[in-house]
Amino acid sequence: MFGLGKLLSRLLSVFTEDIGIDLGTANTLVSIRGVGVVVFEPSIVAMHKETREILLDGDAIGNKAKEMEDRAPANISIIRPMKDGVIADFDITQAMLRYFIHKAQQKARARSRWLSFRPRVLIAVPTGITMVERRAVIDAAERAGAGDVFLIDEPMAAAIGAGLPTGRPLGSMIVDIGGGTTEVAVISLGDMAARTSIRVAGDEMDTAIITHVKRVHDLRIGYPTAEKLKKEIGSAEGLKEEKKMEIAGISVKTSLPERAMVSSEEIREALRPTVDEIIKAIKRTLEITRPELAADVLNNGIMLAGGGSLLRGLTSVITRETGIPCRLAEDPMTCVARGTFKVLEKLELYEQVLFTSEDLNG
């Protein structure tokens, strides 16, 4: 992608601080070379509806915005500036990046004297995004205070974070199920031999639950309640002990608050189409994988990462429906961030998997 010499001159200065960012639809994680993952917060921002000013003097971002999410008054918007893995609101994404980069620097500052004013930043992005969208991520990071900006494909970072042998001549499959996107890739010799990216993941599961509860229980609920149902009683296959959960929402009929009891069986039914989409994406990727690499995947199995992979029973359903053993990465939600961290630690080893703005121009 670009020459080692150029890369070395840009990357191997010991006095520069390197920051890795998993800029997710649901969560943003920031790691610092030599330190580790120092920020893990929701990708949300609370702002004034009319003026678009970020609350708390610009600090109502991440955890602080999350605290306001469920019960914000009408004049406040709680927004997610990333949607389907890409920037939906440029200015707010930039403000959010600036806030998280600054926070990460403050946390690292206690440990290191060598901090640069404009850090070099490595950002993981979904493979399905366009050149224009990649450019927008780089611009947002530069305007948020980054020096040189490098991009890495999210599944590559996830695979590295999960400890898969990405550099070897061996096919490894990674499936990263996030909030906005599911990324499936077969990686060999530091490259993606086959990949599929669909804009269906955890958020889609929440939407399916909202639709189901409205249709069956005549109740309107918000995303936080839907997500709670998914995490607490959601599953991809039958549970040993089925569960129930009581929720409250607004009755479609009376417009008054009401309660309802929801079962794990019905949530499973509601989630089925999303789970099917994910399985289809895995099968499609296998179909376009060279036979030898597909045989490697059959031998070595499928690795799941991302928050959406935590849905109960998902690994067994994927194993059954593909005939390939599927397992969960260690700490799936931090896989991409740990991947960016590993790349920063050994840049010379990974230069092949990085993109810069020059690659996008060329």
Ligand SMILES: Nc1ncnc2c1ncn2[C@@H]1O[C@H](COP(=O)(O)OP(=O)(O)OP(=O)(O)O)[C@@H](O)[C@H]1O
């Ligand atoms: N225990 C759980 N069961 C099911 N889903 C979960 C669980 N924990 C988290 N999730 C879901 O994981 C998703 C967030 O995962 P993650 O942080 O990997 O996404 P992201 O990286 O921000 O998104 P993307 O990669 O699509 O931009 C959310 O939809 C969340 O509801």
Ligand SMILES: [Mg+2]
């Ligand atoms: Mg992600």
